[in-house]
Amino acid sequence: MAHLGARIAHVGAGEVHVVLPRRPEVTQQHGYFHAGATSSIADSAGGYAAFTLFPEGSSVLTVEFKINLLAPGEGEHLEAVGTVLKPGRTLTICRLEVYGVTATQRTLVAAGQQTLIQIQSRPEP
Amino acid sequence: MAHLGARIAHVGAGEVHVVLPRRPEVTQQHGYFHAGATSSIADSAGGYAAFTLFPEGSSVLTVEFKINLLAPGEGEHLEAVGTVLKPGRTLTICRLEVYGVTATQRTLVAAGQQTLIQIQSRPEP
Amino acid sequence: MAHLGARIAHVGAGEVHVVLPRRPEVTQQHGYFHAGATSSIADSAGGYAAFTLFPEGSSVLTVEFKINLLAPGEGEHLEAVGTVLKPGRTLTICRLEVYGVTATQRTLVAAGQQTLIQIQSRPEP
Amino acid sequence: MAHLGARIAHVGAGEVHVVLPRRPEVTQQHGYFHAGATSSIADSAGGYAAFTLFPEGSSVLTVEFKINLLAPGEGEHLEAVGTVLKPGRTLTICRLEVYGVTATQRTLVAAGQQTLIQIQSRPEP
Numbered sequence: 001m002a003h004l005g006a007r008i009a010h011v012g013a014g015e016v017h018v019v020l021p022r023r024p025e026v027t028q029q030h031g032y033f034h035a036g037a038t039s040s041i042a043d044s045a046g047g048y049a050a051f052t053l054f055p056e057g058s059s060v061l062t063v064e065f066k067i068n069l070l071a072p073g074e075g076e077h078l079e080a081v082g083t084v085l086k087p088g089r090t091l092t093i094c095r096l097e098v099y100g101v102t103a104t105q106r107t108l109v110a111a112g113q114q115t116l117i118q119i120q121s122r123p124e125p
Numbered sequence: 126m127a128h129l130g131a132r133i134a135h136v137g138a139g140e141v142h143v144v145l146p147r148r149p150e151v152t153q154q155h156g157y158f159h160a161g162a163t164s165s166i167a168d169s170a171g172g173y174a175a176f177t178l179f180p181e182g183s184s185v186l187t188v189e190f191k192i193n194l195l196a197p198g199e200g201e202h203l204e205a206v207g208t209v210l211k212p213g214r215t216l217t218i219c220r221l222e223v224y225g226v227t228a229t230q231r232t233l234v235a236a237g238q239q240t241l242i243q244i245q246s247r248p249e250p
Numbered sequence: 251m252a253h254l255g256a257r258i259a260h261v262g263a264g265e266v267h268v269v270l271p272r273r274p275e276v277t278q279q280h281g282y283f284h285a286g287a288t289s290s291i292a293d294s295a296g297g298y299a300a301f302t303l304f305p306e307g308s309s310v311l312t313v314e315f316k317i318n319l320l321a322p323g324e325g326e327h328l329e330a331v332g333t334v335l336k337p338g339r340t341l342t343i344c345r346l347e348v349y350g351v352t353a354t355q356r357t358l359v360a361a362g363q364q365t366l367i368q369i370q371s372r373p374e375p
Numbered sequence: 376m377a378h379l380g381a382r383i384a385h386v387g388a389g390e391v392h393v394v395l396p397r398r399p400e401v402t403q404q405h406g407y408f409h410a411g412a413t414s415s416i417a418d419s420a421g422g423y424a425a426f427t428l429f430p431e432g433s434s435v436l437t438v439e440f441k442i443n444l445l446a447p448g449e450g451e452h453l454e455a456v457g458t459v460l461k462p463g464r465t466l467t468i469c470r471l472e473v474y475g476v477t478a479t480q481r482t483l484v485a486a487g488q489q490t491l492i493q494i495q496s497r498p499e500p
Contacts (some may be wrong), residue, residue, distance in 0.1 A: 002146045002276050003151070003159075004161070017289055022289060024137065025128045026128070034128075034165075035165075035168055035187050036129070036161070036165030036166075036168060036169070038160030038189075039161070039164055039165070039168070040159075040160075040162075040164070040165065041161075043160055043161060043164070044161070054293070055181060061194070062160050062194050062437070063193065063194065063438075063490060064190070064191065064193040064194065064468075064488075064490055065164075065192065066189065066191035066192075066316040066441055067189060067190065067191075067192070068188065068189040068335075068336075068365060069186070069189065069341050069362060070335070070336040071188050071336070072345060082167075082414070085318075085358070085361055086318075086320040086321070086358065086361075090465065090492070091438060091492070093320060093361065093439075095361070108335070108336065109488060111336075111343065111345070111363065112361055112363065113316060113318060113361065113362065113439075115318060115438060115439055115490060117187070117465070142336060155479065188313075188341060188365060189314070189343075189363075189365055191316055191441040191469050191488060193460075193488060193490060194463075195460065195461040195468060196461070210443075210444075210445070210483070210486055211445040211446070211486075214365070215340065215367070216313060218314075218445060220486070220488065222449065233460070233461065235489065236460055236468065236470070238314075238441060238443060238459075238486065238487065238488055239444060240313060240314055242341070242416050243341070253400045253401070253409075254411070271412075275378045276378070284412070284415075285379075285415075285437050286379070286414070286415030286416075286418060286419070287415075287417055289411070289415070289418070290409075290410075290411030290412075291411075291413070292416065293410055293411060299480055300445070311444070311483070312410050312444050314439070314441065314442060314443040315414075315433065315441070315442065315445065316439065316441035317439060317440065318438065318439040318444075319437050319438065319439065319443075335475065348500070
């Protein structure tokens with residue numbers, strides 16, 4: 001996240017938004033956001049969304065995700081929205097959406113679904 | 126790819142390997158490769174693998190991919206292997222595998238599947 | 251569809267609902283709807299939803315789908331909802347949801363995402 | 376499985392084959408095997424493959440699967456092969472392949488990947 005230049009823009013119970021501003025490092029030769037950056041922030045947004053519902057002292061790992069790249073990643077920034085579809089003690093399932101955002105438009109550029117697992121952090125000695 | 130520090134290590138007909146050396150920018154606090162980096166090089170390896178089978182003057186876009194993160198991304202470098210399962214005039218399907226590699230071990234850390242579309246580049250005027 | 255005993259319950263532009271009544275053939279030993287039946291009607295609902303947006307004389311094929319089974323398939327019937335997320339001349343992407351329905355409850359039992367391709371039917375000779 | 380007319384054709388540690396003979400109930404108007412039948416036996420083959428590695432008294436549930444339909448489901452029967460890619464105490468990941476088989480040919484008609492969870496069966500009272 002830090003490496004990409006992304007930041008958390010909204011945190012609610014079971015919903016997190018991650019914003020990635022346009023920078024040369026995350027765009028390709030045509031100026032579109034790179035698919036790798038798009039899917040990385042989608043994965044992060046879902047992971048944080050699941051984490052908001054977890055008990056203290058636990059952590060989260062992505063089991064798997066699937067993402068469709070729907071449109072060129074255009075815009076001044078990307079906004080990834082992770083939403084918990086089904087919380088669980090072991091597994092949590094999230095919906096992933098990524099929008100390309102300009103001053104006047106918000107276009108769905110990617111959509112996916114993700115499975116996460118809750119990990120009990122080991123107690124300190 | 127360049128931003129992550131990845132490079133193409135092997136190109137065969139329908140099979141491409143991409144290598145990502147360990148660097149602080151692509152690992153997380155525990156020293157494992159980040160899931161975002163793992164899935165990005167998997168996506169790239171599949172895209173290049175499909176592209177090796179395309180006619181001149183065409184380009185490739187990822188339609189979608191699905192990836193399971195199977196084990197912590199450990200090793201001196203990651204090696205992503207993209208293999209064409211089914212070539213096609215419009216759509217090509219690839220198998221994606223990512224290995225964590227040390228001097229003595231090669232561990233499967235991620236596996237996935239990807240759908241790509243062949244785009245006819247516009248002729249120059 | 252006919253073999254499973256499913257029927258189309260709603261058709262709108264880009265949205266189709268398919269209903270599968272409880273029958274011994276589509277439930278397992280515990281009385282839940284079988285995962286195979288659940289995913290089959292999800293796939294059908296998405297295929298029909300895409301088809302509502304296609305021009306006359308074309309047909310639809312599923313390229314791929316991904317589905318998470320979120321809860322036991324309980325209820326008097328299942329209702330699969332296919333919704334077009336992104337229409338396209340070649341590829342259409344749908345969201346898939348399956349609900350277990352009783353007189354008083356409607357529970358999300360599966361959720362997925364699907365890629366479909368529009369096929370030009372061959373003209374008759 | 377029984378409803379479709381499918382049967383287990385091979386059981387090894389971490390690998391199971393399921394065969395589905397051609398019957399009018401599992402084929403569509405063009406004589407191809409239906410996508411729903413194809414994905415159902417793929418899901419079943421993966422579930423059984425995972426189950427072969429589980430301890431006694433446990434059972435298996437599909438968390439999710441993703442499948443690409445690569446070619447028309449032709450042949451005298453379909454053979455679905457489920458292979459464990461990564462076994463685990465909680466989650467097991469399988470590769471799914473479905474072949475259309477005639478006396479002289481074996482064609483890959485679908486390929487996928489699946490996540491399964493091991494459930495501890497409740498002890499009898």
